[in-house]
Amino acid sequence: MFIWWLVQLSRTATTDSIEINEHHYTVETLQQTSILLTKNPEYYTIWNFRRLILQHQLSLPGTDSSEQSASDQIVSMIKDDLQFLLPLLRSYPKCYWIWNYRLWLLGEASRLLPLSTAHGFWQEELALVNKMLSFDDRNFHGWGYRRFVVEKLEILAPTESMTQKELDYTTKMIRSQLSNFSAWHNRTKLIQTLLDERGASDDERKNKLDDELELIHQALIDPYDQSLWFYHQNLMCTFDPALSAQAIAPNLTDSERLDYIRREKEAIEDMLEGAESCKWIYLGLMNCTLLQTKIERSLSRNAKQDVTRWLHELIKLDPKRRGRWLDFEESFNAWQ
């Protein structure tokens, strides 16, 4: 049964390639590619054939004397093709060829159509991303695609910045699922963009930092969640002299940084009560202390004792990474 299907497929494909070779870019050939691709969307050669056919079809309007405007004909061709892709995407959401073809189609819309019409296509694409993320909110491919769509939309309508709306979207997604690595990650990028767009002053940047720290501490009522600590770590980069230039508030003084770190340590130590078996807390405390020593350029005896103590907790609680912690202990003991 499978062999028969394979033979049919290759027969149609052969017919197709004959048609393509002879430049028969017709509606019939297009339909044949539809049949093949519905059966096997991974057959990328057929996607390429389809592209050639469509490219030809898209160049026709304006050259014939039909009643519809050229733009309208193009719109309906692209619309139809996007429709064709939808059931395939539902069945094969991870097939790269379908997505590549889709992006190519949308690119053609941008290339051939007036700005506002093209913008409409990309808007619908954003709606599609919303729908897909509502089914699978932690799919980083989906989030990456979203960033791409937003980028295109901003190019087509340069006066409207979408950053605040996108930031609100991440807030919504986090509220519905705290452990959303992709949402938190997107947030880090969007906040940077937002602050740059607004030409935010140092004070405004500091306020934003305070807001985000407040948010992550509210979320850290569950200290066992790794995604939250990732975001916390990202915020902590502001206090690292080596990384602060790319962070939210790059112009803090060293004493301000130390102040923040001290308060962070207190907050994290608070979390320990009732969660003594949570490795992330010890890791958080360790990182804070190491950052302190980096800024102060010295390692106090107390700090050394603390870090050693927390390292031993980590070795106990995280036996899978025992080697890593022991290795770190070795290089740490070699300091000073």
Add this chain to the structure above:
Amino acid sequence: MESLSETPWDITISGTGLPQSLLALALSRSGKKILHVDKNRLYGGTEAAFSLQEAEEWVNKLKQEPGTAPFEDVSIYVSPEHVKVLSFSRAYTLSLSPHLVYSRSKLLPCLVSSKVYRQLEFQPVGSWWIYKSPNATRTSELIAEGDASACLHRVPNSREDIFADLSIPVKSKRALIKFLRHIAQPLQQDVNNTPIDLEDDLDLSFAEYLISRFQVPSELHDPLLSLSLAPVSPQQTLASFAVPRIKRHLGSIGVFGRGFGSVLTKWGGGSEISQVGCRALAVGGGVYVLNRGIQSIDTKVDLQKGGPLQLQLSDGEVIRTRFIVGSHWDLPPNAQIPQPACHKVARSINIVSSSLAGLFPVMYDGGPTPTGVVVVVPGTELTHDQGSAHVPSTYLLVHSSETGECPAGQCIIYGMVSLPGSKGQSLIEEALNKLLRTFTDADGTPAVLWSLRYTQLGLPCGAGYSEGNPFASPISDRIICFQPSNLDIAFDDGMIDAVKAVWKRLSGDDTRDEEFMNFEDRAGVFSDDE
């Protein structure tokens, strides 16, 4: 065509309540000759659903013939000022069994494998709400209707809910999350892989358990307990009762869709399932006779010999059957079924003049709107009766018009409290009034237009059917009696166990368990399963 008395029946089922109707479904492909009778005019028995007219008839019948059904203290209240607002009788389908069914309940796979699920429509049950009067030190949270005196709080179901609830202090939130994490784990060990000696802990009251093990402060005890649908206070409920039920509640969320863990059946709850079960048996050759109950069993015949039993229907007709199955109230006195030890609860069905839409927010953007919600009014919120130290919690199940139970713009509130008679009814009434007052707006306070009040007898919440399987009558082991219904708000899976036990007994020793409720589509039925 043979008359009823000429047919040698294999099984006679008495009463069309849910257990009997599920049994009918289970037997619908057996090819046996089954007679299914009910002394009532309507299907559904203890799980029936009524129009306004039918409810009145039910009340009158019970007043004339008390003890013929597990209900007492029945009455109907019609609000005089609102008579015009009430819609016509058939606009309402008021259920005696507005169960919510948890997503992992045994009932649902049965309905699917028996193929009758297509005749039913299930709708999501939304948030749990708890009433906390504004005198409390915590600031009240506003609900959608924007009433500043609102004191309804969504009971948190997840970390995200706790994150969003601004009224809970951080330390309490941490304790709550710790408890949620613990509950979400398989019972044997905690994050450190140290085995927890659960036996000791679960002997404590739920309140003590929460404080000693998780440092959850007392103001969070009522909301947490409400997730277990426990009838009494946290001090009176054992952790061994509450913890597995909370586990079930939380573990059911997301099984059928985001944000909800239980469903209800459209068009009248248990009565709809009963009808579907009976329909299945009718299609399979079963004979249905309403308005006829079993008057008596012929005890002059030698019942132990193995020959057919002989019974007399209420119209005098004599029936010969090999087996008889029914509930305590569907079998005649001379079957000598012992009086079951019943718990009593006060219940009421109330038609309310507003949709109370604020109770039914969508579970997530673009998600479905729930059609039922649970509102809990802890005993401490209601006036204390002199002499009673602990007042039980009142549960108000609110069903929107989308359930088909009432016209748009109104809703049905099913009240229940673990105290019978007028004492229970006054608690429900007080709880109802408190709830309705939080919805006061420019148009006034929503009112109760009509109310059916009764006390129901049944097994207490937590007593499964498995304790004391359906038992046989002392005069013959071929007269089988189902235990009374469980008074739990959530559908009790013990009923499925009981039905299966009877099905096995009736089907013979060589029936395999996998055959229970497992049917192919009937020929000619288009299967649109993907």
